Amino acid sequence: MTTQQAPAIQVHGLEKAYKDLRVLRGVDFEVARGSIFALLGSNGAGKTTAVKILSTLLKPDAGTARVNGFDVATQAADVRESISLTGQFAAVDEILSGRENLVLVARLRHLRNPGRIADDLLARFSLTDAGGRKVATYSGGMRRRLDIAMSLIGDPPVIFLDEPTTGLDPQARIEVWQAVKELAANGTTVLLTTQYLDEAEQLADRIAILHEGRILVNGTLDELKRLLPPAKVEYVEKQPTLEDVFLSLVGTKA
Numbered sequence: 001m002t003t004q005q006a007p008a009i010q011v012h013g014l015e016k017a018y019k020d021l022r023v024l025r026g027v028d029f030e031v032a033r034g035s036i037f038a039l040l041g042s043n044g045a046g047k048t049t050a051v052k053i054l055s056t057l058l059k060p061d062a063g064t065a066r067v068n069g070f071d072v073a074t075q076a077a078d079v080r081e082s083i084s085l086t087g088q089f090a091a092v093d094e095i096l097s098g099r100e101n102l103v104l105v106a107r108l109r110h111l112r113n114p115g116r117i118a119d120d121l122l123a124r125f126s127l128t129d130a131g132g133r134k135v136a137t138y139s140g141g142m143r144r145r146l147d148i149a150m151s152l153i154g155d156p157p158v159i160f161l162d163e164p165t166t167g168l169d170p171q172a173r174i175e176v177w178q179a180v181k182e183l184a185a186n187g188t189t190v191l192l193t194t195q196y197l198d199e200a201e202q203l204a205d206r207i208a209i210l211h212e213g214r215i216l217v218n219g220t221l222d223e224l225k226r227l228l229p230p231a232k233v234e235y236v237e238k239q240p241t242l243e244d245v246f247l248s249l250v251g252t253k254a
């Protein structure tokens, strides 16, 4: 089947304007199956707009996009069956417990054994102990992890994570990063958006920088680094970063 060999995501000449505001002005990129692709850009660069188009929530003005081999314009239902989207703002139900949220989604997707699916995901995201508690009592990091866990129910081959760690503390970010790495290691294709350079460095197989409606560069971290002149040798005292200090004090291994 051609869908097996083709890249998981193929985007060509994508354009989108909101009235006079031309947000995407011809965006092209591809994402290989089982890889992590980071779309990097400042506030307002158009990251969420691109993710919404790829997840069929928004129609482009021009260009084409295929996800899991399906065209977002003409095969939207197939695209939706192939993906999950974790939006920029968590979509968990506060009144329910973490476990109840997971069971609910598994039931909505008509999966067998919703309880077991929920327990597996709670364990995978280190939420077993908190599983019975109302989400209203969760920290931001726990909510985010639950949100990502919910998006994995049904094992979609492609997942979109829109700013998965915005607003999280360094420890919670590392937990989310770990979860994302495990996903890709298991063959899931991950497209994430971020405005954090270190997040893209840590996670992504390839990084694309979206700026003023276009992809400025697209490559591996090493390829992007080679765009600048080679590093000069300088003798300076290496100061720990604030993040190093924070993490050593709160005791998280990087």
Ligand SMILES: Nc1ncnc2c1ncn2[C@@H]1O[C@H](COP(=O)(O)OP(=O)(O)OP(=O)(O)O)[C@@H](O)[C@H]1O
Residues within 6 Å of the ligand: 018, 021, 023, 041, 042, 043, 044, 045, 046, 047, 048, 049, 050, 088, 195
């Ligand atoms: N529905 C809309 N109507 C009008 N303008 C919009 C709409 N949605 C987004 N925009 C504008 O389009 C631009 C791109 O927005 P988008 O949400 O895609 O950016 P982003 O890269 O996700 O930013 P952030 O990092 O802040 O989440 C912004 O200037 C935004 O104000």
Ligand SMILES: [Mg+2]
Residues within 6 Å of the ligand: 047, 048, 049, 088, 162, 163
């Ligand atoms: Mg956004």
